[in-house]
Amino acid sequence: MSHNRLEFSGLAELKRDLKNLPGELAREARTVVAQTATKAAGEIVSAYPTRTGNLKRGVKVADESSGFSAVATVKNTAKHAYIFENGTQARHTDIGANRGAMPPGNVFIPIVVRRRRGMYHELAEIVRKHGLVVTGSAG
Amino acid sequence: MTDGVYFDIAPHGKTKFVIVSLLAEEDEPMFTGRAYEEGLYLVKAVSSESSAVNARSAAARIDALLENGTLTVTGYSLMRLTRVNRVRYMEVDEADTTIRWQHQGGHYSVAVCA
Numbered sequence: 001m002s003h004n005r006l007e008f009s010g011l012a013e014l015k016r017d018l019k020n021l022p023g024e025l026a027r028e029a030r031t032v033v034a035q036t037a038t039k040a041a042g043e044i045v046s047a048y049p050t051r052t053g054n055l056k057r058g059v060k061v062a063d064e065s066s067g068f069s070a071v072a073t074v075k076n077t078a079k080h081a082y083i084f085e086n087g088t089q090a091r092h093t094d095i096g097a098n099r100g101a102m103p104p105g106n107v108f109i110p111i112v113v114r115r116r117r118g119m120y121h122e123l124a125e126i127v128r129k130h131g132l133v134v135t136g137s138a139g
Numbered sequence: 140m141t142d143g144v145y146f147d148i149a150p151h152g153k154t155k156f157v158i159v160s161l162l163a164e165e166d167e168p169m170f171t172g173r174a175y176e177e178g179l180y181l182v183k184a185v186s187s188e189s190s191a192v193n194a195r196s197a198a199a200r201i202d203a204l205l206e207n208g209t210l211t212v213t214g215y216s217l218m219r220l221t222r223v224n225r226v227r228y229m230e231v232d233e234a235d236t237t238i239r240w241q242h243q244g245g246h247y248s249v250a251v252c253a
Binding site: 082083086087088089101102103104106109110113114117 | 147148149151158160162163165179181183185187226228230240242246
């Protein structure tokens with residue numbers, strides 16, 4: 001009969017930490033995601049041209065996080081935001097004073113893309129801080 | 140699209156064309172230099188007509204050529220070429236409400252490395 005004994009100490013703590021990890025990660029991630037969305041929205045508002053002001057007023061941030069998720073959405077509710085971003089051919093008087101075709105606005109999309117990439121790096125740091133390994137790049 | 144392909148904006152008077160526009164571009168650095176470059180391009184067919192049929196067909200052709208397609212960029216190797224969003228909208232000219240412009244295409248992500 002063997003009397004060898006292998007003892008692991010700290011397993012209860014590890015188990016508890018692993019159980020709490022998703023909640024803690026989500027909590028920290030929510031801060032990063034919300035701050036990113038808010039900063040992106042502010043930068044977008046600053047970058048929009050001002051004519052009627054509808055483009056600037058239409059920028060909204062919605063926090064859609066839940067217990068184990070961190071979600072924030074930046075959107076523009078102005079009716080012409082989409083065509084402003086993707087370019088116009090018609091002579092929309094409420095978009096352009098020059099009443100001619102307009103190239104894509106290059107405001108919302110590039111700002112969101114750049115901010116999102118920075119957010120990925122911050123989120124990866126949170127995960128690393130908790131002792132996990134992050135490989136590859138989402139950005 | 141018989142009036143050609145243009146960067147950002149088509150000349151006045153053109154009614155059936157393709158627009159290519161760089162929406163965003165980012166470089167991914169690494170220790171020894173630049174790992175890769177990634178551009179987000181808007182590629183859309185634009186036509187002045189009430190029906191979206193032609194614009195839709197042109198957008199389908201654009202997608203057939205670009206999605207996972209081949210691209211020669213001097214000094215670079217193509218890593219990835221894929222659509223990330225569809226683009227589809229119709230404009231009504233507020234100055235002349237009888238005029239319609241159909242826009243259909245997509246946002247294409249192009250990643251290349253030197």
